[in-house]
Amino acid sequence: MLKKNKEDLRVTKTLQNIRQTVVTLLIEKPLSEITVTEIAKRAQIQRKTFYLHYNSVTDVLAEFEAELSHDVETMLTEISPFSVQEFLTGLNELLCKNYAFYQEIFCRQKNSFLSTQCKNILQDSLTERLRAENKKIAPEDLKMYAEFISSGIVNIYGTWFISGQKLELADLIKKIQLIVQPLFTQIKTLKTKN
Incomplete structure (x- = not known):
């Protein structure tokens, strides 16, 4: 049993090392220029070790996106009743978790698709939360409101990072x-599907 725990810890550390290396490389260059060979060299692992866990570099990024999506969804479900202040505090906690990564995404704009992915993750989670808050609003309207709010928030953070x-x-x-508080208040009070 102890041996299994040591192996699990070793795998966890290897995965963290690979992910951190990919994040570091994303700060330096676009995803399309990152190779498995480069990741293995920087992470000080064999290429076959990488392929034990991932099929490609994009799989590492997909895992990161899935984790971010899960974290945002979890954070939103834990806020009951919904509070804009708790929502923004939760977003900031997620932001601080990988602060350097987000800072580089917004400042260098080499990986602008990542900021788009962050916006999409936030939009999808907000759409679901808004639907739960007010079932009388048409789904396409909820999606539009969530897109407006999430785009604004992501752009504000981007501007904040870029401005130093x-x-x-x-x-x-x-x-x-x-x-955003007035927007959420207005959305919650809408009565009919348009």
Whole structure:
């Protein structure tokens, strides 16, 4: 039993090492230029070790996206009743979890599809949450509202990163809350499907 735990820990560390290496490389260059050979060299593993866990470099990114999606969905389901302040605080906690990665995504724009993926993950999760909050709104309207809100939030964070974070993160949360709170309030009070 102890041997299995050591092996599990070794696998976990290897996976973390591979993921961190991919994140580091994404900061330096576009995904299309990253090779398994380069990942293996930087992570100090054999190529076959990489292929034990992943089929391609994009599989590593897909795993990261799935984890982010799960984290956002989990965070949203834990907020009951829905609170914009708790929602934004939760987003900031997720942001801080991989702060350097997000900073580079927004500042370098080499991987702009990643910021689009972040927006899509947030949009999908918000659509589901808004649907749960108000079942009387047409699904296409909910999706539109969620897209507007998520695009705005992701763009505000992007601008904040690019500007060199001159505003404290806590103050940024307050400003975003002032912008999106009325939108959420209005969406919750809509009565009929249009």
